[in-house]
Amino acid sequence: MSLGPEASVTDETSAPTADAAEVRGPAEKAIAGRSLKQIAWRRLKKDKVAVGGGIVVLLLIVVAILAPLLTKLFGHPIDEYHIDQIDPTFGTPIKPWGGISSDFIFGVEPTSGRDVFSRVVYGAQTSLTVAFLSAFVSTILGVIFGTAAGFLGGWIDSMISRVMDLLLAFPQLLFSIALVSVLPYSILGLDGRWSRILVLVGVIGFFGWPYIGRIVRGQTLSLREREFVEAARSMGARSPRILFRELLPNLAAPILVYTTLIIPTNILTEAALSFLGVGIPPPNPSWGGMLSDAISTYQTDPMYMIIPGGMIFITVLAFNLFGDGLRDALDPKAR
Amino acid sequence: MSRNTRAIAAAGVALALGLTTAACGGSKSDDKKTDGASGGKSAYNLAITEVVNPSTAKGGTVNLWGAQDADFWDPARGYYAFVWNLNRLYTRKLVEYAATPGKAGLELKPDLAQAMPEISADKLNYTFKLRSGLKFDDGTPITSKDIKYGIERVWATDVISGGPVYLPAVLDPKGEYKGPYKDSDPNKLGLKSVTTPDDSTISFKLSKPSADFMYLLAMPGSGPVPQKRDTGAKYTTAPAASGPYMFKEGSIQPGKGAIFVRNPNWDPATDPIRKALPDQITFTVTTNAEDMDSRLIAGTVDADAGQTGVQAATRTKILQDPALKANADTPVTGFLRYAGLATSVAPLDNIECRKAIIYAADPTSIQAARGGPIAGGDIGTSMLPPNIAGSDPKYDPFNRLPGKPQVEEAKKALTACGKPTGFDVTIAVRNNKPAEVKSAEALQAALKPAGINAKIEQYDGAQQASITGSPDNVKAKGYGIIIGGWGADYPTGTGYMQPLSDSRFIPKNGNYNLAEIKDPSIDALFDQAQLETDPAKAAEIYSQINHKIMEGAYYLPFVVDKALNYRNPRLTNAYIHDAFGMLDFQALGVNDGK
Numbered sequence: 001m002s003l004g005p006e007a008s009v010t011d012e013t014s015a016p017t018a019d020a021a022e023v024r025g026p027a028e029k030a031i032a033g034r035s036l037k038q039i040a041w042r043r044l045k046k047d048k049v050a051v052g053g054g055i056v057v058l059l060l061i062v063v064a065i066l067a068p069l070l071t072k073l074f075g076h077p078i079d080e081y082h083i084d085q086i087d088p089t090f091g092t093p094i095k096p097w098g099g100i101s102s103d104f105i106f107g108v109e110p111t112s113g114r115d116v117f118s119r120v121v122y123g124a125q126t127s128l129t130v131a132f133l134s135a136f137v138s139t140i141l142g143v144i145f146g147t148a149a150g151f152l153g154g155w156i157d158s159m160i161s162r163v164m165d166l167l168l169a170f171p172q173l174l175f176s177i178a179l180v181s182v183l184p185y186s187i188l189g190l191d192g193r194w195s196r197i198l199v200l201v202g203v204i205g206f207f208g209w210p211y212i213g214r215i216v217r218g219q220t221l222s223l224r225e226r227e228f229v230e231a232a233r234s235m236g237a238r239s240p241r242i243l244f245r246e247l248l249p250n251l252a253a254p255i256l257v258y259t260t261l262i263i264p265t266n267i268l269t270e271a272a273l274s275f276l277g278v279g280i281p282p283p284n285p286s287w288g289g290m291l292s293d294a295i296s297t298y299q300t301d302p303m304y305m306i307i308p309g310g311m312i313f314i315t316v317l318a319f320n321l322f323g324d325g326l327r328d329a330l331d332p333k334a335r
Numbered sequence: 336m337s338r339n340t341r342a343i344a345a346a347g348v349a350l351a352l353g354l355t356t357a358a359c360g361g362s363k364s365d366d367k368k369t370d371g372a373s374g375g376k377s378a379y380n381l382a383i384t385e386v387v388n389p390s391t392a393k394g395g396t397v398n399l400w401g402a403q404d405a406d407f408w409d410p411a412r413g414y415y416a417f418v419w420n421l422n423r424l425y426t427r428k429l430v431e432y433a434a435t436p437g438k439a440g441l442e443l444k445p446d447l448a449q450a451m452p453e454i455s456a457d458k459l460n461y462t463f464k465l466r467s468g469l470k471f472d473d474g475t476p477i478t479s480k481d482i483k484y485g486i487e488r489v490w491a492t493d494v495i496s497g498g499p500v501y502l503p504a505v506l507d508p509k510g511e512y513k514g515p516y517k518d519s520d521p522n523k524l525g526l527k528s529v530t531t532p533d534d535s536t537i538s539f540k541l542s543k544p545s546a547d548f549m550y551l552l553a554m555p556g557s558g559p560v561p562q563k564r565d566t567g568a569k570y571t572t573a574p575a576a577s578g579p580y581m582f583k584e585g586s587i588q589p590g591k592g593a594i595f596v597r598n599p600n601w602d603p604a605t606d607p608i609r610k611a612l613p614d615q616i617t618f619t620v621t622t623n624a625e626d627m628d629s630r631l632i633a634g635t636v637d638a639d640a641g642q643t644g645v646q647a648a649t650r651t652k653i654l655q656d657p658a659l660k661a662n663a664d665t666p667v668t669g670f671l672r673y674a675g676l677a678t679s680v681a682p683l684d685n686i687e688c689r690k691a692i693i694y695a696a697d698p699t700s701i702q703a704a705r706g707g708p709i710a711g712g713d714i715g716t717s718m719l720p721p722n723i724a725g726s727d728p729k730y731d732p733f734n735r736l737p738g739k740p741q742v743e744e745a746k747k748a749l750t751a752c753g754k755p756t757g758f759d760v761t762i763a764v765r766n767n768k769p770a771e772v773k774s775a776e777a778l779q780a781a782l783k784p785a786g787i788n789a790k791i792e793q794y795d796g797a798q799q800a801s802i803t804g805s806p807d808n809v810k811a812k813g814y815g816i817i818i819g820g821w822g823a824d825y826p827t828g829t830g831y832m833q834p835l836s837d838s839r840f841i842p843k844n845g846n847y848n849l850a851e852i853k854d855p856s857i858d859a860l861f862d863q864a865q866l867e868t869d870p871a872k873a874a875e876i877y878s879q880i881n882h883k884i885m886e887g888a889y890y891l892p893f894v895v896d897k898a899l900n901y902r903n904p905r906l907t908n909a910y911i912h913d914a915f916g917m918l919d920f921q922a923l924g925v926n927d928g929k
Binding site for chain 1: 646647648650651654697699700702703704706707708709710766769772773775776777779780781783790791792793
């Protein structure tokens with residue numbers, strides 16, 4: 001992953017800004033009266049590309065949440081076969097452009113005639129759920145271990161740092177394939193789809209935390225020597241107060257930025273795992289699984305590859321643009 | 336080891352090895368969709384019924400490519416169907432399948448033997464007389480002792496594993512013989528049930544009558560092996576040749592291929608079966624199936640050695656272009672694709688619940704999942720494929736041929752089963768076979784309207800023997816519906832159906848009687864068939880067994896497997912051999928001498 005150096009730039013420069021804003025706070029209030037949040041929001045609004053990305057992201061979230069409704073209105077159930085839409089000899093859709101028609105707005109799946117629109121919409125549910133939840137898991141773990149390592153130092157720091165090194169050097173994809181294929185069909189009484197989503201969230205989230213953990217650790221290390229921390233300490237503040245009232249608010253910006261940037265990576269990882277056949281069990285759709293299916297027919301029915309491939313492309317691009325914009329807004333010096 | 340477990344172990348290998356292992360495909364006249372063309376002209380599916388481009392012109396090279404290398408060139412160890420087919424180039428047996436298209440190809444002809452054997456009245460003693468003038472590729476004569484030694488090697492599964500192990504059950508049921516490598520006899524000819532009174536006579540003494548014994552003698556493992564050239568496990572790198580071709584020295588390269596050149600010591604006067612037209616036959620292994628397809632179309636490769644069918648894109652190209660289509664065939668491979676309905680898993684212990692599944696399944700969507708009527712195969716209606724005597728394509732007890740799911744019938748069956756609102760069931764499917772996963776999805780979708788909620792559990796296909804092949808595991812995991820496929824090692828009802836339905840064929844591991852059928856009347860019919868030497872009467876018995884399996888609703892047949900293969904127009908004497916469901920490689924020639 002190439003996010004390390006980019007993000008570290010953020011850390012070093014965003015801290016003084018936050019720091020300065022706090023220190024200069026009362027004096028500036030008289031002149032401008034804007035908090036850091038307001039400043040960032042104004043900057044973000046001016047960034048048309050980031051706003052565009054943000055709107056696409058919001059749209060995708062709405063689509064994923066409303067998947068059952070959208071399918072009812074514009075599509076067909078995800079596991080309903082429409083064999084009459086398929087040419088029996090070739091297994092490809094009878095109608096041109098992958099079987100696109102007013103009834104099947106994104107066309108139909110080769111060999112089965114299932115509605116691609118419904119499958120893409122439900123695939124969005126899968127992809128976004130996995131991406132968001134695993135980003136959440138990574139962030140929580142990363143913040144806990146990162147601050148612990150940075151703030152406590154000593155042997156705790158070296159131990160956590162070694163564990164992070166170990167995880168970063170681990171062949172994540174191979175491990176995921178092995179793990180996912182031996183796990184039982186149903187976990188915690190959930191059905192096949194949600195228990196597998198849970199597993200993917202766990203695996204992707206667990207292997208993602210060292211990236212965020214390292215940044216948080218570095219940030220904490222530099223913050224804990226700052227004057228305002230010294231001041232708090234000299235006034236008798238205990239460790240929990242310093243941690244939660246002094247350090248964490250200053251960590252919020254980089255954590256937020258980094259979380260938006262690991263979401264697209266998680267979407268790609270989920271797609272890769274589904275592509276390799278260890279994702280969501282059939283008949284539940286996922287974008288990576290659809291791409292994997294499309295390989296055998298890409299020459300005869302390219303639309304079936306273009307649609308899920310395009311969805312992955314748009315989603316990852318939108319998240320990246322929004323994440324970049326957010327970073328610029330929170331930290332203009334990083335430009 | 337008992338007879339049952341041996342046969343099952345052998346059969347287990349057959350399926351574990353891949354798509355078309357040991358297929359004994361055949362054809363039906365209704366596959367013929369020719370435009371009446373014949374006589375030097377090629378047409379779609381013409382090679383299934385007649386010889387395309389008949390010729391006696393010698394010379395040239397036949398270039399075969401394959402996506403998979405041979406498992407073993409050692410005749411006793413190979414188990415892939417295409418390896419058995421290529422084996423006809425370099426190994427002669429006492430009897431061999433006739434070199435003719437259609438059903439006539441399933442007939443066994445004397446090969447090394449002068450004539451068909453003398454069989455004693457009690458059907459236990461078979462005596463063959465050998466032809467004169469038979470020689471190995473190094474010029475040494477082939478004697479009855481070489482044949483006996485070759486057959487003995489089948490016992491040595493500890494040293495040379497991989498091939499089918501049927502003969503010990505017939506010739507040595509108590510397992511007294513330990514194979515030639517552990518033989519205390521100085522000549523290593525210690526197998527008592529096979530005797531060689533002189534160099535041109537060989538006799539077999541069976542422990543009990545076996546109607547299928549001659550088919551076992553036609554398997555590659557029953558060919559002659561010169562004892563002094565046998566290097567045990569290494570024999571596969573340089574097997575001796577008794578047929579018209581031998582391996583070019585050093586040409587066997589694992590993962591790359593092999594080259595066959597003429598055997599100078601083969602005398603055409605001694606061989607009524609093989610024509611031996613080309614000077615050379617090359618077999619090249621490629622990992623790029625799409626590249627192989629484009630070479631086939633371009634004419635730089637003559638045929639796919641595996642004969643497993645072209646990829647989807649090439650399939651479309653061939654079927655849309657009449658000129659290409661005229662050089663393509665879609666023979667049945669001899670495999671059936673089906674789902675076993677495990678009687679050990681509730682509620683499928685109730686026949687009515689099994690019937691509900693069969694009625695609710697949509698034959699057309701499953702056929703589409705397998706590749707459609709041309710590349711996938713015809714809708715399956717019963718458990719005996721059309722290349723095996725006793726099969727009746729019109730026998731359709733569950734009315735599957737119209738191609739529609741019968742939800743009303745399914746609901747009736749559910750009521751009779753005491754589950755009017757349906758039930759939950761698990762479909763187990765191999766994760767390394769995309770067409771099987773798609774079939775499972777199609778079945779799952781079709782069961783839903785009847786109220787049967789199926790969940791699909793994918794498992795590692797390489798572990799099949801211990802996952803769906805283990806009755807204990809099937810019961811523990813509740814695998815009610817198990818997706819599978821099967822092809823026979825030799826074209827009789829016993830060769831096909833016994834591993835799938837005989838209650839004595841249920842081992843702890845590697846079980847293929849997926850439904851765990853325990854019906855004494857079926858077992859008795861198999862025993863009866865072994866005593867029946869008249870093929871027509873045996874076929875009648877196999878038909879009865881097939882009816883009993885279907886009446887018990889033990890299996891849900893999907894399709895009668897087919898493969899779309901392309902042959903180079905320059906190939907002469909091209910025809911599909913029913914015993915393999917693929918081109919008869921030994922008959923091929925080329926018309927341009929290159």
